[in-house]
Amino acid sequence: MAVNDENKKELSPCIVSKAKYALGLKPTKPMNNKTCSFEYWQKVTTILAQSNALPKKKIADAMNLYEELASK
Numbered sequence: 713m714a715v716n717d718e719n720k721k722e723l724s725p726c727i728v729s730k731a732k733y734a735l736g737l738k739p740t741k742p743m744n745n746k747t748c749s750f751e752y753w754q755k756v757t758t759i760l761a762q763s764n765a766l767p768k769k770k771i772a773d774a775m776n777l778y779e780e781l782a783s784k
Contacts, residue, residue, distance in 0.1 A: 715728045715756075715760065715763075723755075723756050723759070724752075724756075726742070727752065727753070727756050730742050730744070730781045731756045731774065732760060734773070734774035734781055735757060736766075737764060746782070747782055747784040749784070750778055750783075757771060761774070
């Protein structure tokens with residue numbers, strides 16, 4: 713299922729997959745090599761966290777996984 717931003721633009725499925733893993737919404741670590749800026753990572757994780765009513769601690773933990781999962 714596609715995830716869209718506030719402008720109805722589809723977010724990168726590869727980054728969405730990594731963010732879902734970082735937020736604990738997906739049990740297996742994605743193996744794709746897609747990278748993104750930290751700003752994009754923040755946007756994706758925040759959208760997913762809000763749509764799943766996750767606590768701020770989960771969001772902070774996901775932000776800390778940027779270097780490991782999506783850094784260029």
